[in-house]
Amino acid sequence: MQTMTGSDFIKAFPIFGRVKDGLARELLSIGVQRRIPAQERLYSEGDGCSGIALVISGEIRVFKTGRTGREITLYEIGPGETCILNASCILSGSSYPADAVASTDTEILLLPADSFKSLVDEHREMRDFIFRLLSNRLAGVMELVEEVAFGRMDERLWDYIIEKSEDNRLAATHQKIANDLGTSREVVSRLLKDLERRGSIAMSRNEITILSVT
Amino acid sequence: MQTMTGSDFIKAFPIFGRVKDGLARELLSIGVQRRIPAQERLYSEGDGCSGIALVISGEIRVFKTGRTGREITLYEIGPGETCILNASCILSGSSYPADAVASTDTEILLLPADSFKSLVDEHREMRDFIFRLLSNRLAGVMELVEEVAFGRMDERLWDYIIEKSEDNRLAATHQKIANDLGTSREVVSRLLKDLERRGSIAMSRNEITILSVT
């Protein structure tokens, strides 16, 4: 069981070397494996942080919630990535600035805060990994600010459909799309209807099909 | 001259210890002091990074620009802080994801990328400093996403006036305010006019005076 996890782990985090002799070995011996079922909440805004989660498989969605209940996705954490906000609040001593929920069933390796801190001190790979991720997140969220502040919703929606669709199909409710984009369900419905009328997509319950990539 | 800079430096960065024996000494011997006049551009989006800037005095504004020319301020860098995006792109090897311009005359200590990297490797204070700043920026920009996505412009404007004013006065053109908030000049003008009509502020060219803090 531990070995199985190990092989999944090095697949997700090749950067930490092999199980036999790499940093991976140390991580696996320190960390605790956990399974998070889909829809389970990992953190709420304002929480303190007890440890850091390395995602082995699955996906975690990090988002903000407005007073009216609207949501916007800040980014998603996939295999080989870390819930960097954990790192953030462990290393800077602040509290968690957003909500995090598993989008799918997710396997994580949970490292206690202390161990994580000493690993960062001792291992250059660990530092590089964290810095890189933190930097990329920052750049990504900055990009998001630009889109939200200046972008038009119809374009953002179209880009979203293109990006999230697989095989020209996207399975999602209008509400889910709205929650990712930071708008309301009605707006998504209206804009999708426009796209449908123009012949760019076809719609059925819970599914959008891309017809023309114009 | 060097000594003078030194004392300014440790005032801005007490975290790095004293000039005589602290990390401060090393930083001062490696870094090059530079003065940036107000309005001068430090970086444009897409630039590579040659070094990292520690701000000794003054202020640097980091912002995004939309296609229509609108701007939004992501954050400002003051004394004792770093143009963390430099760090970000040095450590992660990406390019600069925003624009940076000196808001006032600014003094910085410029560290070459290589020296910076080895300092981060060798000194725990340096690592903590960078992590903390990077984390805080990330949290700050997330907060900004929330405000832009869910906040009402009249509230954001009012908060801005309260925060930026000194002694109940704020010297700024409507255009400048719009550039900070990520909206257009007309919207700011209209909302300010409303505030004036309601008796919350008084306006004259280039200046806003807060009358009632309701």
Added chain:
DNA sequence: GATCTTATGTGACAAAGTCACAGACATGTA
């Protein structure tokens, strides 16, 4: 099929961004 739950559609209105242009104020120059 009757009933429930969830998903989608839409009109009416409010908030915010865009465009076009009119004044108002400050400064410099003749």
Added chain:
DNA sequence: TACATGTCTGTGACTTTGTCACATAAGATC
């Protein structure tokens, strides 16, 4: 002083986006 110039502010008309209220539709369960 009078005038020209550049910057700053005001405003109406229109578009886009968000909110509210409610109607309709599509699956699921019994």
